[in-house]
Amino acid sequence: MAESLTIARPYAEAAFKLACEQGSLPAWSDALSRLSTVAGTGVAHELFGNPQLSGAQIGALVADAAGQLGPEQRNFVRVLADNERLAVLPEIAVLFEAQRNAHEGVLDVVVRSAYPLEQKQLDEVVATLAARYGKQIKASVEVDPELIGGVSIRVGDEVIDASVRGKLAHMASAMKV
Structure with missing residues (x-):
């Protein structure tokens, strides 16, 4: 590749x-x-x-x-x-x-969700990301039931994990001594 x-x-x-x-x-x-x-x-x-x-x-x-x-x-x-x-x-x-x-000031993001997002929910995510990054957002949505709930957002090399699966994994690692 x-x-x-x-x-x-x-x-x-x-x-x-x-x-x-x-x-x-x-x-x-x-x-x-x-x-x-x-x-x-x-x-x-x-x-x-x-x-x-x-x-x-x-x-x-x-x-x-x-x-x-x-x-x-x-x-x-x-x-x-x-x-x-x-x-x-x-x-x-x-x-x-x-x-x-890059030329047009647009950021490609991938929003992964455990369930299909309603347009209003996607619009809220896009508006939040636009405010955070100061760019137009072009979002594609993927449904991934393994997330259990919530969303995981990939912006370039950065991942914003607000999924239940991610939170459970974080808790599990915090509990290990």
Whole structure:
């Protein structure tokens, strides 16, 4: 994974720079998301390893499967195909989104809850995090019944654990002599 990120980083940076110059960050985000989905399929991985197809053919198939792409985005896929880097499209998409979020002052957070959150509850969590970090919050929600109750929030490398499971684990460690 670390090697894939190292390989993907310069491509993500180049795509981000081009998207900024064109003023088309949302379009590039959408295109990279679709390309990432296509590249992550088993069929695509079979294509990547097929010696009977040229890089240009594989790139064209991936671009066509991703749907509407602009000329620069198609060229980007062609460059990836020529350099045998189509397999790192998912990592490129992740790195691109991280750069976009940093550029736009947005924080990605993952809110894990034992039960599905109502929209009002999620809005309260997002408002609290926005006030704490002074940035816009883009939250994704995961349901994890093992938390027993409460929530666990991941903001970058930081974890805010307000779950029953976390509190029980803390109590158990405090009780050990």
